[in-house]
Amino acid sequence: MRALTWQGKTDVRVETVPDPGIVNPRDAIVRITSTAICGSDLHLYDHMIPGMKSGDILGHEFMGEVVEVGSGNQKLKVGDRVVVPFVIACGQCFFCRKQQFAACDNSNPADKSDPSEMAYGYSMAAAFGYSHLTGGYSGGQAEYARVPYSDVGPIVVPDNGIDDDEVLFLSDILPTGWMAADNCDIEQGDVVAVWGCGPVGLFAIQSAFVMGAHRVIAIDHHPRRLQLAQNLGAEVIDFEQVQVREALYELTGGIGPDACIDAVGMESHGMSPDNILDHVKVKTFMATDRVHALRQVIMATRKGGRVSIPGVYGGIADKFPIGALMEKGLTIKSGQTHVQKYTKQLLDLILEGKLDTTFLISHRLDLEDAAEGYRNFKEKQNEYTKVVLKPGLKAPTRH
Amino acid sequence: MDRKDQDWGDAPASTHKDKSAQAAGLPAAEDGDVLVARSVTINRSRHELYDFWRDFRNLPLFMENIESVALIDADRSHWRVKGPADSTLEWDSMLTEDIPGEVLAWTSVQGADVPNTGRIEFRDSSNGRGTIVTATIAYEPPASKLGELIAKLFGREPKIQARRDLRRFKQLMETGEIPTSAPPEAAPRSE
Numbered sequence: 025m026r027a028l029t030w031q032g033k034t035d036v037r038v039e040t041v042p043d044p045g046i047v048n049p050r051d052a053i054v055r056i057t058s059t060a061i062c063g064s065d066l067h068l069y070d071h072m073i074p075g076m077k078s079g080d081i082l083g084h085e086f087m088g089e090v091v092e093v094g095s096g097n098q099k100l101k102v103g104d105r106v107v108v109p110f111v112i113a114c115g116q117c118f119f120c121r122k123q124q125f126a127a128c129d130n131s132n133p134a135d136k137s138d139p140s141e142m143a144y145g146y147s148m149a150a151a152f153g154y155s156h157l158t159g160g161y162s163g164g165q166a167e168y169a170r171v172p173y174s175d176v177g178p179i180v181v182p183d184n185g186i187d188d189d190e191v192l193f194l195s196d197i198l199p200t201g202w203m204a205a206d207n208c209d210i211e212q213g214d215v216v217a218v219w220g221c222g223p224v225g226l227f228a229i230q231s232a233f234v235m236g237a238h239r240v241i242a243i244d245h246h247p248r249r250l251q252l253a254q255n256l257g258a259e260v261i262d263f264e265q266v267q268v269r270e271a272l273y274e275l276t277g278g279i280g281p282d283a284c285i286d287a288v289g290m291e292s293h294g295m296s297p298d299n300i301l302d303h304v305k306v307k308t309f310m311a312t313d314r315v316h317a318l319r320q321v322i323m324a325t326r327k328g329g330r331v332s333i334p335g336v337y338g339g340i341a342d343k344f345p346i347g348a349l350m351e352k353g354l355t356i357k358s359g360q361t362h363v364q365k366y367t368k369q370l371l372d373l374i375l376e377g378k379l380d381t382t383f384l385i386s387h388r389l390d391l392e393d394a395a396e397g398y399r400n401f402k403e404k405q406n407e408y409t410k411v412v413l414k415p416g417l418k419a420p421t422r423h
Numbered sequence: 424m425d426r427k428d429q430d431w432g433d434a435p436a437s438t439h440k441d442k443s444a445q446a447a448g449l450p451a452a453e454d455g456d457v458l459v460a461r462s463v464t465i466n467r468s469r470h471e472l473y474d475f476w477r478d479f480r481n482l483p484l485f486m487e488n489i490e491s492v493a494l495i496d497a498d499r500s501h502w503r504v505k506g507p508a509d510s511t512l513e514w515d516s517m518l519t520e521d522i523p524g525e526v527l528a529w530t531s532v533q534g535a536d537v538p539n540t541g542r543i544e545f546r547d548s549s550n551g552r553g554t555i556v557t558a559t560i561a562y563e564p565p566a567s568k569l570g571e572l573i574a575k576l577f578g579r580e581p582k583i584q585a586r587r588d589l590r591r592f593k594q595l596m597e598t599g600e601i602p603t604s605a606p607p608e609a610a611p612r613s614e
Contacts, residue, residue: 045607048600083501096599114598118552130594133602135487136588141586160604172602258425 026153026415027081028394030107033071034402044162044170049072049096052106052174058188059086061394061411062110062196063222064289064336066371066402069156072290075139084110084152085195086088086164087181087188090174097127099175106178108171109363110196112150112161115176118283125149126360132159133220143339144154149360150332167415172299181368182375188391190374193227193381199366201227201287207357208283210235217241217272217281217318217324223250223286223384223410224334230379231284241275243268246406252383279325288317292376308320315341322348333358384410388416433458457507459560459585465593466553469545470524472596476543477527479516485591485601487583506538512536538563558589 027041044053046178062085067073091101100106113125120128128149132140137147140157150172153163162169171178181191198367201224208216209246216232218225221244229240243261244252250260261271272281318333322345325331349356373379386409389397398409431439437460463474467607475481479500490503490511498518506512512533520528520542528542539562546555594601 042606047603047605047607048551050598050600112602114594114602116466116597117593118464121466130598133604134594136604137587137590138583147590162604172597270482288555367462378562 025167025374026391027162028083028391028398028413029078030068030076030080030082031078032231034069036398037270038393038394040323041079041081041166042283044168046092046094047170048172049094049399050173050175051094052090052097052100052171052178053092053163054088054169054171054217056088056164056169056415057191057417058198059166059391059413060195061085061401061413062191062396064154065225067290067336067338068243069104069398069402070348073157075160077156077160080153080155080160080389081162081166082161082168083165084154084155085192086152086169086290087192087195088169089293091168092177095174095345098181100178104178104180105187106180107184107191107194107367108164108169109177109179109194109199109367110151110154110388111175111177111363112152112159113364115364116174116291119149120176120364123362123365127362127363136160138402139208151360156376158295163164163322165391165413167391179365181371184324186375187382187416188383189412190380191222191371193384194367194370196361196363197223198227198370198381199363200224200334200361201229202231202366202370203227203359203361204285204287204332205231205237208232208235208285208330209355210237212236212281213238214239214282215239215276215279216285217243217321218253218285218287219243219321220287220289220335221246221253221260222287222405225249225285226252226256226409227332227381228285228287228332229256230371231254233257234373234378238298241272244256248406249409250407255383265388268320269324276326277329280324280329282326283330283332284321285332285376286318286321286335290315290339298339315344319343319345322354325352325354327352329354329373331356334361352416355400385412388409389413390418391415392418432578435462435557437461446481459582460557461557461582461585461589462557463589464548464552465557465596467596469547469554472525472556475525475596476592477521477523485565485595486506486588499532515540518587525610531581556589556592558587 025043026038028036029039032038044200085233090104090106109128112118112131117129126149131150132147136156136159142149148158150159152161205228210269214220214237218228221242229242232240240258242258243263245262245264246251253260261268272382321331362418391413391421394413400412401408432542482492482523485491488505490505493501495501498515502514502516504512516529516531518529520526526544530540542559544557548555591601
């Protein structure tokens with residue numbers, strides 16, 4: 025089959041690789057019809073995440089048709105149309121039973137669990153196409169993918185009347201934006217500020233409004249992304265034009281936002297002294313994560329407020345404002361998304377017409393053009409808000 | 424050992440910073456032995472887990488280095504284990520303690536390539552999270568050229584090996600299969 029493979033820093037290529045096959049009884053094989061490039065794929069593209077091997081197949085936002093099921097799978101059948109959560113979860117461990125699917129104790133193979141146990145104290149759950157720290161499973165930017173524990177994760181979607189583009193983001197970014205807002209414990213009258221108007225930030229804005237936020241203030245510097253945030257009803261701040269903290273102070277009458285969401289993560293942009301220092305330290309391996317956005321989030325949140333971190337961090341940060349966190353009595357919630365906990369309710373909201381995620385898609389490309397998609401998604405963030413790859417889009421002509 | 428003898432609180436002996444205090448946690452261990460102790464909570468009953476382990480022929484399903492275990496009689500079994508440089512290490516093992524649903528302990532008999540003892544305890548988790556399985560393994564690499572290789576191979580990462588094996592045991596018992604991201608032709612056996 026054809027698949028997008030990681031070869032090294034900023035080097036990804038579509039190559040012919042062996043087809044996947046059933047390995048374990050609960051596996052399924054999915055023929056992929058749509059698969060997206062995620063902002064967090066850019067962390068892999070830029071080699072900010074360790075544990076990558078040349079030839080790894082990327083991609084963790086995908087959907088398609090079940091073409092084969094293992095002998096122990098009682099739930100899926102051949103022909104089912106499914107969206108696959110990026111988190112692989114067994115459904116039976118302590119964590120899965122608490123619906124903390126992204127903390128699944130079993131999905132990460134034993135021979136892959138040591139590094140994350142050493143780095144974080146406990147080994148992490150597995151994910152598709154996201155380095156050997158999280159299992160080394162082949163991802164979904166391919167024609168086919170093997171889905172382990174496929175009787176737990178994949179959600180079956182109706183065959184008719186609904187396009188791939190309407191449900192694809194159930195795999196990651198929609199539940200991630202939703203959980204980001206959910207983690208804010210939004211109360212009536214709340215003002216929520218969202219750093220980063222990429223896909224997760226935009227869905228967090230949308231979700232915050234659905235959950236009853238009174239106002240949402242969005243922070244970014246790409247005009248098109250700020251426009252999309254405005255279209256969703258957010259007030260917007262361009263951090264290249266204004267002082268973000270002063271602006272938030274004034275916009276909230278000196279109280280500050282009740283809840284703040286860091287939808288930026290470890291590769292935050294912006295040229296302020298602390299960010300330049302982070303940049304130097306990352307380059308010299310004195311620290312691994314650039315946390316400019318998170319610092320600003322913690323400084324800006326009102327006293328007694330809530331901080332939600334869906335943005336991806338992997339390592340250790342320097343100059344973390346622990347004093348502001350403690351003295352203001354902030355609550356922080358974070359984590360990889362417990363996708364399986366949210367897919368059903370979010371599919372229902374989509375089918376009822378209460379959530380539309382298609383506005384985000386700026387480009388639809390053939391899988392063969394995935395490398396170009398990566399390059400542009402990284403370098404032209406203003407126009408490339410979301411790239412969806414469709415295997416066979418240009419069919420029947422194939423390279 | 425009785426808790427009142429401990430002067431470091433409630434933590435198990437295996438977590439002590441001092442090696443000799445660690446050894447006190449396993450009666451059969453002697454100076455120079457390599458010790459490993461590790462606990463894991465498995466969301467299954469004590470008896471289910473004990474029964475699976477009690478049939479030692481199941482061990483190769485989740486223990487990476489064990490090639491096979493053959494039963495000799497009710498209390499004795501013959502173990503074949505992957506050694507360094509494509510060698511195979513062998514020994515007979517004898518049950519020394521067997522309390523259904525609670526404890527299994529064994530020791531290698533005279534003449535083993537790698538003298539070893541093991542003890543597995545199964546306890547109900549007090550907060551309803553299943554069974555806490557604690558494995559304590561001690562072994563003594565032989566004083567030969569091969570022994571040095573063995574010490575290097577096993578001695579360097581015995582804790583890693585033990586935690587991977589226990590993790591696979593948990594995966595198999597909780598989910599019915601052992602997850603792997605290896606391609607089909609290279610994937611380990613779990614069916």
